Amino acid sequence: MFLERLELNDFRSWEQLRLQFEAPLTILAGANGQGKTNILEAVLLLAQTRSPRTGRDSELVRRGQREAVVRGEIRRQRGAAGTVAVALRSDGSKVVKIDGQPVRRLVDAVGALAVVFFGPDELRLVSGGPETRRNYLNGCLGQLSPRYLAALAGYRGVLRQRNQLLRSARERPVGGDLLAAFDDGLAAQAAILMAERCRGVEQLSRHAATAHYELSAGAETLQVTYRPHVSLPAEPDPERLQTAVLEQLARRRDEELRRATTLVGPHRDDLAIRLNEVEARTYGSQGQQRTAALALKMAELRVLSTVLDEPAVLLLDDVLSELDDTRRRQVLALIDETDQVVVTCAQTSGFDERSLARSSLWEVAGGAVVARSSP
Amino acid sequence: MAGYPRAVARLVEALERLPGIGPKSAQRLALWMLRQPSERVTAMAQAFLDAVTQVHLCEVCGFFAETDRCTICADPRREAQLVCVVADARELLAIEQTGQFPGLYHVLGGVLSPLDGIGPEELSVAGLLDRVGGGTIGETILALNPTPEGDTTAAYLARLLKPRGVRVTRPAMGLPVGGELSYADKVTLERALAGRQEL
Ligand SMILES: Nc1ncnc2c1ncn2[C@@H]1O[C@H](COP(=O)(O)OP(=O)(O)OP(=O)(O)O)[C@@H](O)[C@H]1O
Ligand SMILES: [Mg+2]
Numbered sequence: 001m002f003l004e005r006l007e008l009n010d011f012r013s014w015e016q017l018r019l020q021f022e023a024p025l026t027i028l029a030g031a032n033g034q035g036k037t038n039i040l041e042a043v044l045l046l047a048q049t050r051s052p053r054t055g056r057d058s059e060l061v062r063r064g065q066r067e068a069v070v071r072g073e074i075r076r077q078r079g080a081a082g083t084v085a086v087a088l089r090s091d092g093s094k095v096v097k098i099d100g101q102p103v104r105r106l107v108d109a110v111g112a113l114a115v116v117f118f119g120p121d122e123l124r125l126v127s128g129g130p131e132t133r134r135n136y137l138n139g140c141l142g143q144l145s146p147r148y149l150a151a152l153a154g155y156r157g158v159l160r161q162r163n164q165l166l167r168s169a170r171e172r173p174v175g176g177d178l179l180a181a182f183d184d185g186l187a188a189q190a191a192i193l194m195a196e197r198c199r200g201v202e203q204l205s206r207h208a209a210t211a212h213y214e215l216s217a218g219a220e221t222l223q224v225t226y227r228p229h230v231s232l233p234a235e236p237d238p239e240r241l242q243t244a245v246l247e248q249l250a251r252r253r254d255e256e257l258r259r260a261t262t263l264v265g266p267h268r269d270d271l272a273i274r275l276n277e278v279e280a281r282t283y284g285s286q287g288q289q290r291t292a293a294l295a296l297k298m299a300e301l302r303v304l305s306t307v308l309d310e311p312a313v314l315l316l317d318d319v320l321s322e323l324d325d326t327r328r329r330q331v332l333a334l335i336d337e338t339d340q341v342v343v344t345c346a347q348t349s350g351f352d353e354r355s356l357a358r359s360s361l362w363e364v365a366g367g368a369v370v371a372r373s374s375p
Numbered sequence: 376m377a378g379y380p381r382a383v384a385r386l387v388e389a390l391e392r393l394p395g396i397g398p399k400s401a402q403r404l405a406l407w408m409l410r411q412p413s414e415r416v417t418a419m420a421q422a423f424l425d426a427v428t429q430v431h432l433c434e435v436c437g438f439f440a441e442t443d444r445c446t447i448c449a450d451p452r453r454e455a456q457l458v459c460v461v462a463d464a465r466e467l468l469a470i471e472q473t474g475q476f477p478g479l480y481h482v483l484g485g486v487l488s489p490l491d492g493i494g495p496e497e498l499s500v501a502g503l504l505d506r507v508g509g510g511t512i513g514e515t516i517l518a519l520n521p522t523p524e525g526d527t528t529a530a531y532l533a534r535l536l537k538p539r540g541v542r543v544t545r546p547a548m549g550l551p552v553g554g555e556l557s558y559a560d561k562v563t564l565e566r567a568l569a570g571r572q573e574l
């Protein structure tokens with residue numbers, strides 16, 4: 001998969017930008033605050049119809065403007081070329097078009113462009129809090145299947161409703177039947193999401209183990225497992241999962257009412273990451289944690305590429321400078337597994353000859369992107 | 376600077392309040408009306424007035440009615456022991472279109488949504504329980520959209536209805552998950568109702 005053309009209009013810091021990608025590796029080099037990450041974010045927006053950098057789409061519209069439009073032309077190994085466009089208004093409304101046709105549900109846009117994003121936050125996948133790993137999981141599995149996204153949206157929907165109900169219970173008592181109905185609703189959606197996660201993590205985990213084996217030259221084994229907040233029944237089918245969630249909810253009912261929020265469910269899930277059988281988050285060295293994080297991102301790339309039957313686009317935001325020589329070479333070697341890698345960096349010194357030979361080197365400065373002839 | 380005469384400006388303003396009509400469309404509609412023969416516009420205005428003055432909600436089921444009861448509730452051929460519970464009139468009409476449903480309806484007026492301030496009191500839940508309390512109803516079909524909100528509302532109603540000794544069912548699967556009943560085609564809807572399942 002290759003993103004051939006990218007157009008930004010009033011997106012973040014960019015008033016108007018037109019990029020034509022050609023080389024397997026594009027290097028966007030420039031000083032801080034020039035808008036490099038904004039460009040990668042626009043590509044992510046096309047792939048996922050939302051930005052992981054912000055919960056509010058209106059932030060993506062250039063300050064003082066009414067509407068941001070991002071458009072991309074995609075060439076595929078299989079199937080016809082296509083376009084994806086996302087228009088965001090400052091009032092929060094959004095229109096997504098695939099090949100010029102508006103999509104009714106955002107889920108329908110998934111898969112038109114597949115990308116894997118690796119930035120400084122992902123370097124903290126192992127060392128950071130559960131939320132970073134949940135975001136990773138959602139980003140990964142969400143691109144894999146529309147079913148996952150539907151499950152996630154369904155769960156978030158009832159969760160918001162149930163939290164509001166718990167908050168309102170502070171002002172006036174809520175009937176037991178009403179709360180119980182929201183327990184049922186939450187448990188039903190939770191079961192679907194948890195079942196999806198069970199399945200998805202299994203796939204990811206196999207790829208992560210292989211990737212880590214390669215990265216560490218066989219010295220370490222990486223074990224990634226799903227760590228659900230509600231412990232899994234022996235047979236994790238939806239019915240038993242639902243019962244397990246309901247049991248937990250019943251147990252923590254009083255505490256939930258006191259704290260006026262939902263304390264049980266997959267919104268508190270995590271991934272367990274172990275290196276040679278010990279918890280990497282607590283016992284891993286910084287280098288080990290980063291290698292494991294890298295393995296997780298490689299796993300994402302490979303799972304996605306397997307499912308699509310062609311490689312996803314890899315976006316690397318400012319991570320190369322934070323890796324040692326060996327790791328950097330290993331990351332750049334991923335160019336061989338993909339059709340397209342786009343990298344942002346402050347300096348271009350870290351690239352080897354082989355990568356540079358296959359790259360377009362672009363300078364990002366003063367609201368423009370210009371080709372630099374030699375590094 | 377000259378603008379529209381006041382009466383026209385008021386017309387534009389009124390039309391703008393219609394759902395889905397912005398200022399531009401409102402102006403277009405107003406200018407069109409002003410070009411029509413006056414009988415036509417009078418007939419339209421009368422239609423508006425008639426609708427809001429002559430139509431209210433059926434005291435039994437909550438559907439539109441011109442007398443105390445809607446034509447469905449007043450029809451002695453309908454089976455009073457079977458009641459189909461829907462969120463709003465659109466779903467009722469979609470089911471009526473199949474021509475296959477022999478029972479009566481109950482229009483809730485929405486689904487539970489704490490975020491929108493919609494609880495049981497905002498819906499005609501009490502009315503439904505009263506009807507069931509009357510003793511003639513043997514089965515309630517909860518024909519709510521298969522969305523998380525629809526599911527939760529169905530779970531709530533099932534909790535209240537079952538202890539009162541009525542059969543509680545939901546239309547069978549086959550309706551697309553997250554889809555809307557009123558968009559389902561006749562055949563799908565007919566099949567879903569025929570193959571309803573016990574909750
Ligand atoms: N909605 C917006 N409207 C206008 N400018 C914005 C908007 N959102 C972000 N910016 C600007 O974009 C700039 C940041 O761009 P970006 O994060 O892409 O920089 P960068 O080149 O990646 O820098 P670094 O090397 O520090 O990561 C900031 O100057 C910020 O003010
Ligand atoms: Mg940046």
Ligand SMILES: [Zn+2]
Pocket residue numbers: 433434435436437438444445446447448449
């Ligand atoms: Zn009626």
